[in-house]
Amino acid sequence: MANNTLTPVHFFSHGSTMMLGEESESADYWKKCGDEALAHNIKGIIIMGAHWDCKGDKIELSTNPNPDKSPVAYVHPDKYVNYKLNPDLETTKRCMDMLSEEDFNVSGNPTFDWIHDVYLILIRMFPSKCPPTTVISMNARYDPHYHMKIGATLRPLRRENYLLIGTGGAVHNLYRNRWAPMMLFRDNFAMETPPEEWALEFRQAFEDVVTNTSGPQLRRAMTRLMKHPKYRDAHATDDHFMAAMFVAGAVGDVEDLGVSAVMGAESWELTNMCNSQFTWGSWPKAIAA
Numbered sequence: 001m002a003n004n005t006l007t008p009v010h011f012f013s014h015g016s017t018m019m020l021g022e023e024s025e026s027a028d029y030w031k032k033c034g035d036e037a038l039a040h041n042i043k044g045i046i047i048m049g050a051h052w053d054c055k056g057d058k059i060e061l062s063t064n065p066n067p068d069k070s071p072v073a074y075v076h077p078d079k080y081v082n083y084k085l086n087p088d089l090e091t092t093k094r095c096m097d098m099l100s101e102e103d104f105n106v107s108g109n110p111t112f113d114w115i116h117d118v119y120l121i122l123i124r125m126f127p128s129k130c131p132p133t134t135v136i137s138m139n140a141r142y143d144p145h146y147h148m149k150i151g152a153t154l155r156p157l158r159r160e161n162y163l164l165i166g167t168g169g170a171v172h173n174l175y176r177n178r179w180a181p182m183m184l185f186r187d188n189f190a191m192e193t194p195p196e197e198w199a200l201e202f203r204q205a206f207e208d209v210v211t212n213t214s215g216p217q218l219r220r221a222m223t224r225l226m227k228h229p230k231y232r233d234a235h236a237t238d239d240h241f242m243a244a245m246f247v248a249g250a251v252g253d254v255e256d257l258g259v260s261a262v263m264g265a266e267s268w269e270l271t272n273m274c275n276s277q278f279t280w281g282s283w284p285k286a287i288a289a
C-alpha cells in the first residue's frame, strides 16, 4: 500500500572525498534525485551522516547559523569552498522538539562545521543552491535500534514534503580499501583486481534486504545485517552503517509496507568500497493542467 503523500527517502553511499570531484554514475544519480526534489518543491532536507557522533547518550543537531566546511583531501577547493550551506534553524528546532518528546537526550550544537558526508551530497544534488537543511548527529554507541528510532520519530515530516536522507556506505571499510591504484593512477575508480569476496557478499546482502523487504520487516532485516558474518569485514567501524538505520526508521512503518528500495546507481571505489545508492518511494505524478 504505497502512499504517494509521503516523500521518498534516500540512502546514499558517499564513498571517499573524491566522489565530490570525480564524475560517476552515482554523482549523476544524486543530481537526478536533487532535480526531482526541487521539481516537487521540497521544504527542506533532513540528513544524518557518518562523520559526526556524540558521546554518552546524546545526539545533537547543528544549530550553527553559518557553518564552515571541513576541508577534504584530493578534491580541488573550487568544487566546494564557495558553496553556501543553508541551515534550516526553524526545522532543526522542530526536529529537536520531536526527538525530545520521544525521550532522546538532544541538544543544538551552535559551532559545528559541516563535514563532507553531508556537503558532498548537497553539492552533488543541488549544485546551484543548497535547500534549507537540518543536520543530525549519530550517537557513538552505534545502537541500530536507537538510530532507527530517530528516523521513525522524524518520519511524519515526510508528509510535509521534507526529504530525509541518510549518507553512509553499503560497504565501507577504509582499512580494506586498496589505496595504491588511486595513488598510482590518480583515479579512485582504478581497480587492478576485482573486489574481494567479503565485499561482494555483504554488498549483495545489503541489496537483498533493502530491495526485498519493506515496512517493519525492513527494520528487522536492517538491524540483523549487523550480525551478518561479513558485516565486520564490510564495516570495520559502525559509523557508515548508522545512516542506513535512520533510513530504515524513516521508511519502515506499517504504512510503508510494499515500498522497497530501488538501486539507482552503484560505484565501486578503491577496489573494495561499494557505493550503492538507494531510494524508497516515489514522487507523486504531476497532474496535467
Ligand SMILES: [Fe+2]
Pocket (backbone or CB within 6 Å): 014, 015, 050, 051, 117, 240
Ligand atoms: Fe564517510
